[in-house]
Amino acid sequence: MATASPTDPSRHGVGIGLRWEFIDDLLERIAVGRISKKDIPFFEFAPENYLRRGGFIPEALDRVGEHFPLVSHGLHLSLGSVAPFPSEYMRDLRAILAHVAAPWHSDHLCFSGVDGRSLHDLLPLPQTDGAVLHVARRIREARERLERPMAIENISWYLRAGAPELDEPDFIANVLEEADCGLLLDVNNVYVNSLNHGFDAREWLERIDVTRIWQLHVAGHEWRASEGLIIDTHGQDVSDPVYELLRSTVARTGPVAVVLERDSNIGDLDTLLAERRQLQAAYDAGIAVYEAAHAVERARA
Amino acid sequence: MPWSVPVREPSADDLTRLAAVQRTLQRLVMRASDQDFGGLSLDDAADAELHEADRTALLEGGSARLGIYRRLVRATFIDTLRSEVPMTAGQLGARYAPEVHAFCNEELPRSPVLRDVAFEFVAWATPRWATDASLRPWLGDLARFELLEFDTHCGVRGTDVKTVAELPADRPLVFDGTCRIGRFDYAVHELPDDESPLSEPRAERHGMFLYRDPGNRVRRIVLTPVAAAIMTELLVGGRALADAVRIGTAAEGCTLNTAVIEGISVILEDLATRGALLGSTDSPPPRGHALWTSLVTATRVPSGI
Known part of the structure; x- marks a missing residue:
């Protein structure tokens, strides 16, 4: 039995990742009442960008948090690393999560460095039983030290990190079970991996226990001829297949927090809001399927 | 918070195997050259601890694939550092990216906060620049000044x-x-x-x-x-x-x-x-x-x- 999702209706629907590129515009709109939760239900922020920081940036986060619910999504817990968590980092992270009253915290199912080095990227873990037990222990430790429920995100990966004993859905399922945590399911990452590694994204997604899904991510990707791979750049519009995977996933999960991630070629806030509305339509279509299926179930009952 | 499932722990062998994979991947990022990744060899101390099956799996994607995280990691650092010390990067010109690569070859960042990487890079680079007659003697001052302003902004x-x-x-x-x-x-x-x-x-x-x-x-x-x-x-x-x-x-x-x-x-x-x-x-x-x-x-x- 999975730990109940800590999500609440205020964070259902499609939110946007908070970025500097549009923060001035956003604050101006907040100041004059030209944006509200009707336009965007919530924002996701990366706490590492606010650690040990004063001035305009954290003040802006506070201002946004006064008007919109926030969810936190971390970049550098390095949950799979064999190195211990840095104490100062964990202390600062706990403080900011408490400051914004984050309902849960998520980070990636990966490692980002070892032996005191920080690569600031998401490197894959070997899909082995040993790695499952190690990362699950680390997730439990993080939950204790951060004093918040934890969710993990499936990553895009470009290199097989050792000989697998499990395939990716089983690896993730086992981590979720051992750690008793939530899943931040990045639909775009599943799609990118399916193209790079040759599997069916829908079949992959159907093997995920929807009761573990606390949040979804969607983003854009691009083909890099130099690498011969699709790279998860977060720099393009969300592709049509990812829209469809979002719709079919929400049809299984029901109401859930979805975040549009955009980290390069961000454009202006109006453009992002327009893409958000398109994603919200896909989300609503998925919810309609979910509601219809549950109405049938209720009628049978 | 009680767990709903019994807690199992990884064995010492599990951790040794996992650490060997992680050290190998990190050493691939630190490699000075973007070529010859096929040379993942037993000569390397970290590689030497790799399970043979893990070594085979790493090499399966081909030697070019072994360099992908090297390229992704370094591209992030090059972009991030330029945003924090733009005038220094401008003064370095064509030398800028090679300097960041040299930092990655020899050191790599230690802080889990990305904006700290520029401070680590400048602390590492300024002694080199001070003895390099081909660079302007005030380049280190410029880099430290840019970071000082940035640090004040973030205080x-x-x-x-x-x-x-x-x-x-x-x-x-x-x-x-x-x-x-x-x-x-x-x-x-x-x-x-x-x-x-x-x-x-x-x-x-x-x-x-x-x-x-x-x-x-x-x-x-x-x-x-x-x-x-x-x-x-x-x-x-x-x-x-x-x-x-x-x-x-x-x-x-x-x-x-x-x-x-x-x-x-x-x-x-x-x-x-x-x-x-x-x-x-x-x-x-x-x-x-x-x-x-x-x-x-x-x-x-x-x-x-």
Whole structure:
């Protein structure tokens, strides 16, 4: 039995990742009442960008948090690393999560460095039983030290990190079970991996226990001829297949927090809001399927 | 928080195997060359601990694939550093990316906070640049100055230290959390903010005190070398006021006289007016020190220190 999702209706629907590129515009709109939760239900922020920081940036986060619910999504817990968590980092992270009253915290199912080095990227873990037990222990430790429920995100990966004993859905399922945590399911990452590694994204997604899904991510990707791979750049519009995977996933999960991630070629806030509305339509279509299926179930009952 | 499933722990062998994979991947990122990744070999200490099955799996994607995280990681650093030290990157020109690559080959960042990487890079690079005759001698000053401004911009306002308004000579002073100080040999702060490769700053030893005003603007105060030495002892060294004046003056080979005391008094009064100096610590003074305030009230002539 999975730990109940800590999500609440205020964070259902499609939110946007908070970025500097549009923060001035956003604050101006907040100041004059030209944006509200009707336009965007919530924002996701990366706490590492606010650690040990004063001035305009954290003040802006506070201002946004006064008007919109926030969810936190971390970049550098390095949950799979064999190195211990840095104490100062964990202390600062706990403080900011408490400051914004984050309902849960998520980070990636990966490692980002070892032996005191920080690569600031998401490197894959070997899909082995040993790695499952190690990362699950680390997730439990993080939950204790951060004093918040934890969710993990499936990553895009470009290199097989050792000989697998499990395939990716089983690896993730086992981590979720051992750690008793939530899943931040990045639909775009599943799609990118399916193209790079040759599997069916829908079949992959159907093997995920929807009761573990606390949040979804969607983003854009691009083909890099130099690498011969699709790279998860977060720099393009969300592709049509990812829209469809979002719709079919929400049809299984029901109401859930979805975040549009955009980290390069961000454009202006109006453009992002327009893409958000398109994603919200896909989300609503998925919810309609979910509601219809549950109405049938209720009628049978 | 109770677990809903029994907790199982990884074995020592599990961790050894996992660590070998992680060290190997990290060493691939640190490789100096983007070529010859097929040479994942038993000669490498980290590789040597790899399970044979893991080595085979890593090599399955082909040698070019082994370099992908090297390229992704370094591209992130090159972009991030350029955003924090843009004028330095502009002055380095075609040398910029190779310098970041050299940092990755030899060191790699340690902080889990991405914006710290520029500080780690500059701390690593400036001794190299100082001995490289092909680079401008003030490049290190420029990089440190850019970071000092950036750091001031990010500083957390206020203090957790209890303060009193008086400034007795035997106590450390308490500054706002946004205050920073640096010492430079060139007036790099006068360079035009346009990354022009032809600009040359004046050679002039000086200090720069920075803080952020209530409107979050970074403010600069240029200091003479002796004033910078004293203020460094106060702000960075956390020394008591009298000790900071004595040590800072001696370090600059100056005589501690009324002019020095007058000058530093003017600076401190100015900083207090600006809200950058909050007071002194409220810990009880140890014995044997004359009160700074009595020295200040005895002399009134501002000096040019």
